[in-house]
Amino acid sequence: MLLLPFLGKIVESTLMLVVVTRNLSDAWILAAHGLEAMFGSAGLIMLSGFAYITDCSPEEKRTRAFLLAELVLIVARIGPTLALGLWLNKYSYSYVVPISISLGLSVIGQLYALFIQPESVQSVRNLNIFRQLLLIRLRPIIRAFKVFLIKRPGNNQQTLILITIIHILLLLSSVGYSSVLTLYLYGRPFCMSALQVALLSTAISVTIAALTLTATLSKRRLDSSYLLPVIGVVMSIVHHVIFAVAKTVWLLYLGACIGSLSFISMPTLRTKLTKAIEPNEYAIVFIAAGIVDTIGREGVSAGANAIYKASLNFFPGLVFLVFSIFALVTIFIMRCSCH
Numbered sequence: 001m002l003l004l005p006f007l008g009k010i011v012e013s014t015l016m017l018v019v020v021t022r023n024l025s026d027a028w029i030l031a032a033h034g035l036e037a038m039f040g041s042a043g044l045i046m047l048s049g050f051a052y053i054t055d056c057s058p059e060e061k062r063t064r065a066f067l068l069a070e071l072v073l074i075v076a077r078i079g080p081t082l083a084l085g086l087w088l089n090k091y092s093y094s095y096v097v098p099i100s101i102s103l104g105l106s107v108i109g110q111l112y113a114l115f116i117q118p119e120s121v122q123s124v125r126n127l128n129i130f131r132q133l134l135l136i137r138l139r140p141i142i143r144a145f146k147v148f149l150i151k152r153p154g155n156n157q158q159t160l161i162l163i164t165i166i167h168i169l170l171l172l173s174s175v176g177y178s179s180v181l182t183l184y185l186y187g188r189p190f191c192m193s194a195l196q197v198a199l200l201s202t203a204i205s206v207t208i209a210a211l212t213l214t215a216t217l218s219k220r221r222l223d224s225s226y227l228l229p230v231i232g233v234v235m236s237i238v239h240h241v242i243f244a245v246a247k248t249v250w251l252l253y254l255g256a257c258i259g260s261l262s263f264i265s266m267p268t269l270r271t272k273l274t275k276a277i278e279p280n281e282y283a284i285v286f287i288a289a290g291i292v293d294t295i296g297r298e299g300v301s302a303g304a305n306a307i308y309k310a311s312l313n314f315f316p317g318l319v320f321l322v323f324s325i326f327a328l329v330t331i332f333i334m335r336c337s338c339h
Helices: 003-022 026-038 041-056 059-090 096-115 129-134 144-149 156-186 194-217 227-245 249-275 279-311 318-338
Strands: none
Touching: 003 026, 003 096, 026 279, 041 059, 059 096, 059 194, 059 249, 156 194, 156 227, 156 249, 156 279, 156 318, 194 249, 227 249, 227 318, 279 318
């Protein structure tokens, strides 16, 4: 499962290295990102993590397992973000070393996924990589969206559809926000340096990690209601609004701390999603969500950059208000899920 994402990253990093060393046009940068997207890197990484957690954790511990997965991803960003900020602060426009490191890590990850990573399904754990590849079937992927049409007891079918929509909307909102964040911080009115951007990004990651760890260690059942997801979404909206109207750096840090609470929403929703389906349907549902996420991610990123460019001269923060609407819609959907 992880072979394609790492292959996509290797292709992207290699092409970006050529772009930087040969000083090629921006069209080649778009081509690099487009090729990486064709491998479904983001969606497949998400799917692999979900599948492993659902295979290896009991239902009552699943929310905390999802939270721990988020925590690991967040903590893993802190070192590279700071290192990149320090590097670019000292060696402006020197991208060869960072891209080369990214390429090297992708190659190491590919080798790990190919030869070392344990398989979560016990019946195939002892098979070598080639025998595991022979077991791959494309038919479940082709039929992925049919799982939403199956009649289920109670309101499970409605819950499945609504939570999947919420999950995708929150992902797209997050993608829209993150795709223009660095550009926004570099531009007016903040005009931050690479190090200042890295410090703010690190502050966001540290706050998220602290809150996620606190929620993980809490003894309270985290998925008993929609309270935590609603709180998380509301904090996400507040975060977007603060970033849209902020004129000072301290407001950005305040918004980042408030927005950190939004990361508790996703693991809780994923646990609720697994409760609405059968164990043998976990992968199919996450495949469907991954397909939509991969397709939507590139479109949303392009849209976010277009909005930022169009509003740059009169309201640079407009893009954050636009993507807060995605989060606002999810609150109304969650109200429907509660009835």
